[in-house]
Amino acid sequence: MTLKELLQSRAVDMGDRPAVIYKDEPISYREMEARVTRFANALTDLGVGRGDKVAVMLNNCPEFIVTFFACSYLGAVAVPVNIFYKERELEFLLRDSDSVALVATPTFAEFYSKIAEKPPLFKWLITTGPYEEGLLFRDLEERGSGSPLDIAVGEDDVAEILYTSGTTGVPKGTMLTQGNLFFHADAIIGVLELAGDDRALMVVPMFHGYGITVMLCCFRVGTCFVLMDPFDAEAVFRAIEKHRVTFLPMVVAMYYMVYNHPERDKYDLSSLRIGISGASAMPAQLMQDCSSALSITILEAWGLTECSASATIQRMNMPYKEGSVGLAHPGVEVGVMDDAGNLLGPNEVGELVIRGPLVMKGYYKRPEETEAALRGGWLHSGDMGYYDEEGYFFMVDRKKEMVNVGGEKVFPREVEELIYTHPAIAEAALIPQPDAKLGEIPVAVVALKPGASLSEGELVEFLSERLARFKVPRRVVILDSLPRNPIGKIVKKELVRMLSEETGY
Helix, strand or coil: CCHHHHHHHHHHHHCCCEEEEECCEEEEHHHHHHHHHHHHHHHHHHCCCCCCEEEEECCCCHHHHHHHHHHHHHCCEEEECCCCCCHHHHHHHHHHHCEEEEEECHHHHHHHHHHCCCCCCCCEEEECCCCCCCEEHHHHHHHCCCCCCCCCCCCCCEEEEEEEECCCCCEEEEEEEHHHHHHHHHHHHHHHCCCCCCEEEECCCCCCHHHHHHHHHHHHHCCEEEECCCCCHHHHHHHHHHHCCCEEEECHHHHHHHHCCCCHHHCCCCCCCEEEECCCCCCHHHHHHHHHHHCCEEEEEECCHHHCCCCEECCCCCCCCCCEEEEECCCCEEEEECCCCCECCCCCCEEEEEECCCCCCEECCCHHHHHHHCHHHCEEEEEEEEECCCCCEEEEEECCCCEEECCEEECHHHHHHHHCCCCCEEEEEEEEEEECCCEEEEEEEEEECCCCCCCHHHHHHHHHCCCCHHHCCCEEEEECCCCECCCCCECHHHHHHHHHHHHCC
16 A cells, blocks of 8 residues: 555545544544645646655644655655754755755744755745745645646655664665555554554654654554644643543653653543553663553564664563563564674574565665665664564664664764864764663763863853754763773773763663
8 A cells, every 4th residue: 555545545434534633623534635635736736746855844743744645646755854953964964865845844944044055955945834935835735736646656666765874973864665664554553453443642753753653553544643742741641631542652751751740640541542662762660650650551662764663562462571672573574693694593692683574675875875784685773682582572782873862863973073073172972871761861071182171061052053952962071081992992882881880870
């Protein structure tokens, strides 16, 4: 099935049943399909066609859904953009993806003005509110024809390009096909036993693969989700109580805030049936506390963007094993491999590898990196782990050096290279520090040039002006020098050990 076929069939089957509730106002399946058709025709009139890339820099809102599906109606490709990106990050993504259009809120569109003096990045700027430049989303949608588009789209066509950083710190566009997305959604639906009478809360960002998965799961079974932005724990409680939410997909930081909120017990949360935690590892104690407090089963999943978001998940009808990220999705092979490419047996630690219909088509315009990631017919995750005799998978360590900040992946080299541009810096390293709320936070460890002066606040301010908020170090440690090995490489494990001894983690 394709996104176009899904929405068209739901418009017929479900008609006036709500597909989305936004700001307490329902949008029916029929209305959503009509809006998508009109906007798709409007994009066609502009000149957007098969294979064209459309960048989408929006908060959780109906316009995100309309744009995402409209691209599929045209055989175009949606390129979701992290809303926390700053100008230079957005500029790189727009250039690398060859996007012909940017759909954004007026706030995010201001980034365009700051980089517009450079060579043109795209042909069309479309904003969801009044802005002095570009086209207004509402006007395009209203002018667009309601006539069906006769454009063939297949399961092997790329539906979206999601950008993820590699170990080099250079973002890569992960190409996910229509078939990838649907196989992954069906796997999640089967495990969670989602049905048409469920109702989900969409508070995870839709520019992530996690949010896209939740949306497709709901549309696939013909249920409804309550669309929220931004996250606010008390607003979550009100939405659950008012709309009788049964399915609660969130990230660890959200569960942490929900569990610790002093007003939680004032609300009727009895409609909740199941939750899922993704994007980063959930501490066992927090999972137990949240499950008990909310009276629901919370399942944890593991995966990466390159496999449509997840490859393993815990099961409702199987024993829970603390520390496990569950079993492989049905129809998906997950193995453990050594550095020589040999598959390992139970309880042997190696790199987790994946193959199956949810694995990406490749990285956009990066054939060599695609070949490296998919060598031997397996997707190499870069994560280290093992499985037991019953097929349960466990994470041990990361082969890559990323810092996982509440589900946002920060790769050290990008931040370190920017730190090195400060005139006071002689040495720099970015390392993770465990954090009860976010899972991990980035910590910068630096040494200054002789005679230089720099405070923690000054470096944080310097980086905050140039990086998305989640990438900015939460702490700066200034040392006389950084430990190095015999060949001159900074020994990050030693820095992590020093920080661990200091903080007690």
